């Protein structure tokens with residue numbers, strides 16, 4: 001990292017993708033000048049970055065928020081964290097592909113984009129995507145309530 005700093009003469013740091021997205025939105029993007037910025041990234045997992053008063057919020061020991069494991073459907077599928085119905089097992093690209101493959105919407109090696117593209121013609125695809133959207137909406141509402149913010153930015157890394 002110091003080599004990058006000195007050769008490029010720029011500030012450089014390594015960060016989790018959700019944290020980096022939140023920081024970028026807070027400093028240069030749509031959330032500039034907001035006191036609280038919460039950014040949800042949707043990819044193979046669900047990431048959340050939080051910036052308060054221009055400072056990235058870290059958890060204990062420098063970790064990033066693990067809000068992808070917020071439970072939004074206690075009767076939902078089992079997550080690798082041990083809980084049922086985490087946002088991550090309902091709304092990530094991995095979750096969408098897993099559900100769509102099990103339902104026969106896509107074949108082995110299919111993608112979340114294929115599932116989204118099938119929503120107009122296949123009600124099974126539409127239901128899987130609606131479930132993902134509802135889970136993300138529940139997470140967004142929770143994050144806004146917890147952080148007393150007024151909006152949430154969402155980014156898609158894989159879809």
Ligand SMILES: [Zn+2]
Pocket residue numbers: 068069070079080081082083086088
């Ligand atoms: Zn989980």
